[in-house]
Structures are given as C-alpha cells and as structure tokens.
Amino acid sequence: MTPRVRTRRTAGFYMRMSEEELATIRNKAAEAGAKPTDYVRRAALEKHLLHKYDQAAVRQLKRIGVNLNQAVMLMHQGNFSDEVKESFRRCLRALEIETGVDG
Numbered sequence: 001m002t003p004r005v006r007t008r009r010t011a012g013f014y015m016r017m018s019e020e021e022l023a024t025i026r027n028k029a030a031e032a033g034a035k036p037t038d039y040v041r042r043a044a045l046e047k048h049l050l051h052k053y054d055q056a057a058v059r060q061l062k063r064i065g066v067n068l069n070q071a072v073m074l075m076h077q078g079n080f081s082d083e084v085k086e087s088f089r090r091c092l093r094a095l096e097i098e099t100g101v102d103g
Contacts, residue, residue: 064094
C-alpha cells in the first residue's frame, strides 16, 4: 500500500454564510464521514459546476425541445399545417443559433 502524502495547507479562505447554510454543510459532511473543511474543499475542487451561461443554454434548449415535441405530436395527429411547419422552422433555427451551427 502506498503511504498517503500529506499536503501542507498554509493558505486560508474565509467565507460568510447563514446559520442554516453552515448547519447544512456540517450535516452533509457528517453524512459523508468527513470534516466540514474537507467536505467543502472536495465539493469545490472535484465537482464540475456548469457556468451560469451553460445553465441558461440548457434551459433554452429544454424550451426548444418542448416546442419541437409539441409540433411532432401535432404532426402525428395528421395536423401538419403551415403553422406546424413554421413552428418546426423556428425550432430548428433556434437550435442552430444555440449550438452555433449555421444551417
């Protein structure tokens, strides 16, 4: 078994939070069997977080998907009118804009 190398941590970081937030962190750390500082360090350094712009793009793509699904449902009902075709065009154009693909 390889011996564990201890990292000397000399830098500090102070963070303000509510009592409820602190209690939640302590509870989650206890559930994970870790000290709160280790829990926060691992959560911050090991977890990939989506940037707020990525989150906005995901929400927009979900909305586009809902619109596309509604148009497909109308198509399967035999209601493939010019309005439904235009809805498809708008959805596809929005997808092209969101993904950076110019069709």
